[in-house]
Amino acid sequence: MISFEMPKPLVQTRTVVKTVAENMMRPVSREMDENEHEIPWAYIQFMHTAMKALGGSSMAADDPPKKKEQDPKKEKRPSINYQRLMVMVEMLSWGDAGIYLCTPGGMLGAAAVGAAGTPEQKKRFLSLFQGKEPVFDAMAMTEPEAGSDTSAIRATAVLDEKTNEWILNGEKIFVTAGHKALVDSKGFIVVWASLDLEAGRAGIRSFIIEADTPGCKVTKMEEKLGIRASDTVSIVMQDCRLPFDNILGSPTIEKSTKGYKGAMATFDATRPIVAASALGVARAALEFVHEKLAEENITIRYGLPRQKMTNLEREVIDMETQLRAAWLLTVKALWMADNKKSNALIASMSKVKAGKVATIITQKAVEIMGPVGYSQEYLLEKWFRDAKINDIFEGTGQINLLVVARNILGYRGSQLR
Amino acid sequence: MYSFTPTEEQQMLLDAVKRYADQDMRPAAREADEKSELPRDLIEKGWELGVLQASIPEDYDGFGEYSTLTGVLAAEAMAYGDLSTALAVMTPNLFALPIFFSGSEEQKKEYLPAVIAAEWKAYTAALIEPTFNFDPWELTTSAVLAGDSIVISGEKTYVPYAAEAEAMIIYANLDGETQGFIVPQGTEGLSVGERQKTLGLHAYPLYSVTLDKVKIPADNRLNGSEGHSLKSIMASSQVALAAMAVGVAQAAFEYAVDYAKEREVFGVKVAQKQSIAFMIAEMGTDIEATRLLAWEAAWMLDEGKDEADKHAYLAYNCAVDTVMMVTDQAVQILGGHGYIREHPVEMWMRNGRGFAAFTGLALV
Numbered sequence: 001m002i003s004f005e006m007p008k009p010l011v012q013t014r015t016v017v018k019t020v021a022e023n024m025m026r027p028v029s030r031e032m033d034e035n036e037h038e039i040p041w042a043y044i045q046f047m048h049t050a051m052k053a054l055g056g057s058s059m060a061a062d063d064p065p066k067k068k069e070q071d072p073k074k075e076k077r078p079s080i081n082y083q084r085l086m087v088m089v090e091m092l093s094w095g096d097a098g099i100y101l102c103t104p105g106g107m108l109g110a111a112a113v114g115a116a117g118t119p120e121q122k123k124r125f126l127s128l129f130q131g132k133e134p135v136f137d138a139m140a141m142t143e144p145e146a147g148s149d150t151s152a153i154r155a156t157a158v159l160d161e162k163t164n165e166w167i168l169n170g171e172k173i174f175v176t177a178g179h180k181a182l183v184d185s186k187g188f189i190v191v192w193a194s195l196d197l198e199a200g201r202a203g204i205r206s207f208i209i210e211a212d213t214p215g216c217k218v219t220k221m222e223e224k225l226g227i228r229a230s231d232t233v234s235i236v237m238q239d240c241r242l243p244f245d246n247i248l249g250s251p252t253i254e255k256s257t258k259g260y261k262g263a264m265a266t267f268d269a270t271r272p273i274v275a276a277s278a279l280g281v282a283r284a285a286l287e288f289v290h291e292k293l294a295e296e297n298i299t300i301r302y303g304l305p306r307q308k309m310t311n312l313e314r315e316v317i318d319m320e321t322q323l324r325a326a327w328l329l330t331v332k333a334l335w336m337a338d339n340k341k342s343n344a345l346i347a348s349m350s351k352v353k354a355g356k357v358a359t360i361i362t363q364k365a366v367e368i369m370g371p372v373g374y375s376q377e378y379l380l381e382k383w384f385r386d387a388k389i390n391d392i393f394e395g396t397g398q399i400n401l402l403v404v405a406r407n408i409l410g411y412r413g414s415q416l417r
Numbered sequence: 418m419y420s421f422t423p424t425e426e427q428q429m430l431l432d433a434v435k436r437y438a439d440q441d442m443r444p445a446a447r448e449a450d451e452k453s454e455l456p457r458d459l460i461e462k463g464w465e466l467g468v469l470q471a472s473i474p475e476d477y478d479g480f481g482e483y484s485t486l487t488g489v490l491a492a493e494a495m496a497y498g499d500l501s502t503a504l505a506v507m508t509p510n511l512f513a514l515p516i517f518f519s520g521s522e523e524q525k526k527e528y529l530p531a532v533i534a535a536e537w538k539a540y541t542a543a544l545i546e547p548t549f550n551f552d553p554w555e556l557t558t559s560a561v562l563a564g565d566s567i568v569i570s571g572e573k574t575y576v577p578y579a580a581e582a583e584a585m586i587i588y589a590n591l592d593g594e595t596q597g598f599i600v601p602q603g604t605e606g607l608s609v610g611e612r613q614k615t616l617g618l619h620a621y622p623l624y625s626v627t628l629d630k631v632k633i634p635a636d637n638r639l640n641g642s643e644g645h646s647l648k649s650i651m652a653s654s655q656v657a658l659a660a661m662a663v664g665v666a667q668a669a670f671e672y673a674v675d676y677a678k679e680r681e682v683f684g685v686k687v688a689q690k691q692s693i694a695f696m697i698a699e700m701g702t703d704i705e706a707t708r709l710l711a712w713e714a715a716w717m718l719d720e721g722k723d724e725a726d727k728h729a730y731l732a733y734n735c736a737v738d739t740v741m742m743v744t745d746q747a748v749q750i751l752g753g754h755g756y757i758r759e760h761p762v763e764m765w766m767r768n769g770r771g772f773a774a775f776t777g778l779a780l781v
Binding site for chain 1: 418419420421422423424427486549550551552553554651674677678688689691694695697698699701702703705706707709710712713716717720726727728730731732734735737773776
């Protein structure tokens with residue numbers, strides 16, 4: 001039976017996280033934006049303690065609080081872990097998208113471990129987040145010459161058969177929270193590298209590099225348009241040796257791209273989560289517009305025929321409609337993930353839509369608000385800058401369109417480049 | 418808990434409508450459009466699926482329970498087949514549902530069994546007025562109370578099956594409020610004009626109606642002297658039209674995808690060109706998003722949620738744009754062929770543009 005009722009526990013989650021967003025994020029939003037490489041420790045410590053208390057601490061879907069014994073007579077309820085994550089990420093990004101990216105605990109790295117790791121790997125790496133100090137993770141995929149085209153990845157992983165260790169070499173750029181994962185905490189990064197450059201995509205695997213691993217260094221911190229509270233770094237691996245078990249997925253290269261596809265499956269979960277972040281920023285901007293209009297006693301009249309609407313009403317109602325549309329795609333994508341339904345198509349749809357909608361809404365909002373929108377007295381101009389990243393990272397809007405198109409058309413990458 | 422899975426009963430209904438759409442509506446649609454005529458047995462077959470009948474309770478000779486969501490699911494599947502046929506099958510809704518939503522008990526008992534009797538009969542409604550500045554909340558057609566009677570005067574347009582309708586609901590402005598009045602065919606002062614010619618919907622018979630001091634008993638006002646709110650009728654119309662716009666868009670989308678995978682250009686399929694593939698991706702994304710908006714609004718209406726009316730409006734607002742964008746892009750993907758009447762996409766594009774003007778023309 002079709003239902004749009006938010007699960008009750010999530011209504012509660014939303015209320016709790018809203019308090020965090022209002023009290024720990026908004027008040028320091030401007031300050032963190034202006035001091036680019038400072039770390040929001042107060043927020044981090046708070047979240048670390050709070051998340052530990054709640055039991056969950058990562059973006060991996062099967063990282064529930066200690067499992068209670070299932071009563072076999074009771075009907076098993078479908079998981080809502082991804083849906084919960086969506087509620088949190090949306091609200092935290094409503095608070096501040098840059099600070100949200102500094103949330104300790106498992107993020108993209110953990111999601112990769114959750115999607116492709118063995119039970120031992122999950123236990124070993126996901127438990128890192130449960131310690132006394134906050135710990136971060138990161139995903140390192142992009143290279144100077146390889147963005148969304150992962151087949152162009154030049155970082156290599158070679159097995160040293162004598163020591164049974166992987167030796168990694170190469171450079172990664174645009175690693176979100178890489179500094180916090182490797183330098184500011186004892187975390188880890190998930191690095192994509194090739195077992196055999198000749199094998200193309202079939203040879204690509206992801207590896208886990210823990211903090212303090214010799215041969216792996218953070219070499220540069222980027223200065224960005226927005227999400228300035230979050231660090232974005234370059235990483236160089238020079239004969240970086242990893243235990244054999246740090247590979248995610250199969251170590252042998254098959255002719256098929258199964259291993260690669262396994263790694264890509266991570267995105268079916270993470271893309272809607274990025275969409276959720278975009279939705280949070282967009283909602284903040286739209287609420288700001290509504291507040292300012294209310295201050296001027298301007299009401300948006302819903303239900304009018306189009307020819308009677310003012311341009312302002314048309315714009316605001318369109319923004320609201322598009323935001324809701326993107327939100328619904330995201331909810332459905334994550335509901336499918338929770339219910340173990342194949343969601344590659346709608347996951348990318350939600351990312352395409354939310355990335356675009358957030359960009360347009362924040363840009364429109366600044367336009368509509370004129371000098372108020374453009375002023376640094378308010379956060380709207382910052383949200384304009386923050387929102388744009390959602391149309392870029394975790395696959396640009398265009399790459400996601402390509403994924404959507406391939407899924408609709410039933411084409412492989414070679415058929416639709 | 419969220420869920421995006423229809424119930425078993427809903428799925429059975431959807432499967433039946435889909436079969437009807439594929440096997441009956443599609444093969445008949447082009448000829449009906451060219452001849453401006455719908456075969457009566459085609460309408461009858463759609464009527465026998467019992468979508469309306471199943472949404473009216475047994476008390477009024479129906480056999481089901483009202484659900485906006487079920488209506489929305491069925492409306493999309495109907496419009497996917499052919500919009501003219503879908504609207505024709507659903508024309509009695511325009512009369513029955515306002516009575517069901519807002520009528521008095523006596524009105525329900527009197528009219529509902531007649532409408533949902535065995536065969537399809539034309540019962541209709543007149544809401545739209547012949548001005549670009551038409552607003553359902555501020556009608557120019559007037560209703561004046563005169564003792565035990567009500568006198569209605571004005572001009573209506575886009576009245577489906579007006580020429581053969583047994584009775585119709587005429588919406589008019591009574592003291593600044595839009596109210597519905599049940600007017601039987603043949604009432605003095607009610608005259609049905611020429612059949613109207615429109616950009617699309619050629620097969621669907623629409624008429625202008627002139628009301629020259631039409632006098633009816635005051636009891637014929639929906640819900641009698643207490644009157645009613647237009648809200649539920651508008652919301653029902655908005656979600657129905659949103660769903661039907663999605664159905665038309667889905668039809669055009671699938672047709673364009675099939676074509677693009679078939680047609681070769683520069684040694685590859687058209688669909689293998691990014692410029693086309695990206696259009697397809699955006700069409701698919703917006704259709705799914707609009708569908709979810711319609712479902713959510715329908716669900717909210719069924720659950721009596723706050724802001725359900727607003728969401729119905731947002732869904733409609735979105736659907737009007739989605740169906741235009743998608744049908745236009747479908748014609749574009751077919752290129753010159755899209756412009757030729759041999760393919761259905763030009764018809765879907767003409768039909769698609771109408772959703773902005775179809776206020777009140779479908780109810781679920």
